[in-house]
Amino acid sequence: MLIQLTWDYLRHRKGRVAAVLVLQLIQSIASLWLPALNAAIINDGVLEADIPVIWQLGGVMLGVTILQVIAISAAIYLGAGLAMGLGHHLRSEVFGKVQSFGRAELHRFGPASLITRSTNDVSQVQMVVHLTFTIIVMAPIMGVGGIVMAAAQDVVLSGLFVVIVPILGLFTFSMMVRLGPLYEVQQTRVDTINRLLREQLTGVRVIRAFLRQQAQKRRFRRANDDMREVWLKIGTTWAFMMPVIQMIVGLSSVAIVWFGGHRIDDGAMQVGSLIAFINYLMQILMAIMMAAMMFMMVPRARVSANRIGDVLHTDIDIVAPAEPTPLPPSPAEFRLDGATVQYDDADRPVLDSIDLRLPAGSTTALVGGTGSGKTTLVHMLSRMVDPVSGTVTLGGTDIRSFDPTSLRARIALVPQKAYLFAGTVASTVTGQRGALEFDEERIWRALDAAQATEFVAKLDDGLESRIDPGGRNLSGGQRQRLTIARALYRAMAGEVDLIIFDDSFSALDFATDKKLRHALPDAVPGVAVLIVAQRISTIRHADRIVVLDGGRDVGQGTHEELMESCSTYREIVASQLSAEEAA
DSSP states (O other): OHHHHHHHHHGGGHHHHHHHHHHHHHHHHHHHHHHHHHHHIIIIIITTTOHHHHHHHHHHHHHHHHHHHHHHHHHHHHHHHHHHHHHHHHHHHHHHHHHTOOHHHHHHHOHHHHHHIIIIIHHHHHHHHHHIIIIITHHHHHHHHHHHHHHHHOTTGGGGHHHHHHHHHHHHHHHHHHHHHHHHHHHHHHHHHHHHHHHHHHTHHHHHHTTOHHHHHHHHHHHHHHHHHHHHHHHHHHHHHHHHHHHHHHHHHHHHHHHHHHHHHTTSSOHHHHHHHHHHHHHHHHHHHHHHHHHHHHHHHHHHHHHHHHHHTOOOSSOOOSSOOOOOOSSOOEEEEEEEEOOTTOSSOSEEEEEEEEOTTOEEEEEEOTTSSHHHHHHHHTTSSOOSEEEEEETTEEGGGSOHHHHHTTEEEEOSSOOOOSEEHHHHHHOOTTOSOOOHHHHHHHHHHTTOHHHHHHSTTGGGOEEOGGGTTSOHHHHHHHHHHHHHHHHTTTOOSEEEEESOSTTSOHHHHHHHHHHHHHHSTTOEEEEEOSOHHHHTTSSEEEEEETTEEEEEEOHHHHHHHOHHHHHHHHTTSOHHHHO
């Protein structure tokens, strides 16, 4: 998977890859040439007391060094650009893939793991590619070239490499085998840490309200201890590996000097050649160490690449048809006929044989206890989930024949949890960040219908007032009203057939709730409205109320009709209203 991910990007940039390889070849050849020039200066210049030869060969060494510096600088620059571009590409691919996920795919991975995969895992792959162009390309050239050049200095002494290189290679391979599984466990525990942090930050108020601080601390401590344990094993392995490598290098140097000294004493080798041989030994061992470092990082990058690949190659349940059907002209009616939803891991349907019409210009309400399937029905309308039986249609056509993106453009959703993106009031309502011009008149109409005009007008900068990520600088009711204004702004363009309020009035007081509901028909005439709510006062005046219980439709009608015919509805009403209020 690591090779596949990188090659999918690099194969379109073969020119830059080839340039990096050529530059690394040039600098490696220059690096291998320098010890030979140094040996020639000692043998032909210093020992022979020939000053002109020293100056001549010294000038050549200077030129080769300058060429080496230029080549390696250009190679690092191009290699870093390729690696950073790969990181940008992978993050973009993961983000785009996640945007197409439905409920099942999001549940499978979880937000914490998806965050880790698009940040930490991408960084691991990016780092390995960067080091590949700066180290791993050079390592084999330096290793093989060093052996060849050392043999050119003295063939007999080169026999020591037959012992040194296999010992170092076997040791490095054994360390790689040990570190691979540890890096896999490490990435999994990074997911756990991110998940716990996300849970604690998101639920900090609940944790404090129920005095769960100590329990959360224990959970995090256990996860942190597990993380520390695997890091200690990785660190211990590295701490053991480096001294052993240094010991092998030191013993190899002693052996070279010992046997080389005897050959010089016998007249079979010159002093400059021994010095060059030692330099080549250092280059060979350095190449092996660089390769070893890469092999230590490759297992972790391979694990990260597999995790990224899992996201990119996930089969998505909700996909666009090969030849999507054009959407019907607005206004079009959403309709459910015998729609049933059952998840793979469930023993019974979440929604069972639901029939529902949402005519243009009508207001329909959904009410039911927790877990009755209200939110699932909303997800089915926007095709976040598909029914296992029955149909959901728009304008008489099954919505599975439409492009999901185009279908969702015909729905304005006010989610159960009000979330605002960073920007201004204008960009929040319009959904257009960075736009130079806005339709201010339409924005103010949307704000007025959402009962948000009063507090927005009091802000220092009006429509240009800043909104923090998540709307942290606003109250819950203000966030809710801006979220509603965002949906109404889209509906006012005449391109929306349905507005869904998924329990969106809970943060509003009763007076604001009433004003908003009365303003909806005039603000978005001809658009169907679906209100999911728990408060009877919010839905009692809807054209049609649908009562759900355990995923089943147990009653449809007006408030008065359901009070006569539906015991479940009467129980809900009785828990909230007095007999006089319910009448």
